[in-house]
Amino acid sequence: MTRHVAVIVGSLRKDSINRKMAHALIARAPASLSFGFVEIGALPLYNQDADAAPDAATVAFRDAIRPVDAVFFVTPEYNRGIPGVLKNAIDVGSRPYGHSVWAGKPCAVVSASPGAAGGFGSNHQLRQSLVFLDMPAMQQPEAYIGGADKLFDADGKLNNEGTGKFLEKIMQTFAAWVERNARS
Ligand SMILES: Cc1cc2nc3c(=O)[nH]c(=O)nc-3n(C[C@H](O)[C@H](O)[C@H](O)COP(=O)(O)O)c2cc1C
Secondary structure: OOEEEEEEEOOOOOOOHHHHHHHHHHHOOOOOEEEEEOOOOOOOOOOHHHHHOOOHHHHHHHHHHOOOOEEEEEEOOEOOEOOHHHHHHHHHHHOOOOOOOOOOOOEEEEEEOOOOOOOHHHHHHHHHHHHHOOOOEOOOOOOEEOOHHHOEOOOOOEOOHHHHHHHHHHHHHHHHHHHHHOOO
16 A cells, blocks of 8 residues: 655755755655655745635645645754744644644654754754654654765765665655554
8 A cells, every 4th residue: 555655845945955865765765655745935924813714825735734644854954943934834734723734644854964963953843843743753763864965966866875775774664654653
């Protein structure tokens, strides 16, 4: 059975390392998983007043996440936390109260940064929200990928065999995690 996974990248940058990382992860995933990027850049800032009559971008985002079996987050770290655009997307998907599109969906978090700590702070700040959102988050392997600006060629291809093997392990473990935790 194919499991459908929404991929959310926490960077809006055209040349984003984290987007390249997401592509590298997808390329190493087992065939039991299918992936679709769900974009967060067009979402307005969440405003609870709009819950009664949400705008089209908000509706489209919630509609894109609702049917998937699982979610894969790939994010940079901004000032030791998650980028505001990603937190906004989390909040948009979580409301109206009682109608969160995240609830129960298994997920994984990979963070990547040119810095040595690999976005650890961002990765774990996101995990804090995942607890409240009731999203079973894969615990191992942890993935704080440092020095990530050196890992891709000019054409966006991963150039490091060791990292490639690590990404493959992440995706194999994620496939099993999704199978174990998917609600249907
Ligand atoms: C506003 C801002 C804050 C940043 N803060 C951090 C940080 O706390 N830790 C870190 O490792 N890198 C930090 N960086 C550097 C990012 O890791 C780097 O720009 C990275 O390329 C962003 O990811 P992306 O390539 O996927 O857009 C920051 C960058 C910006 C623009």
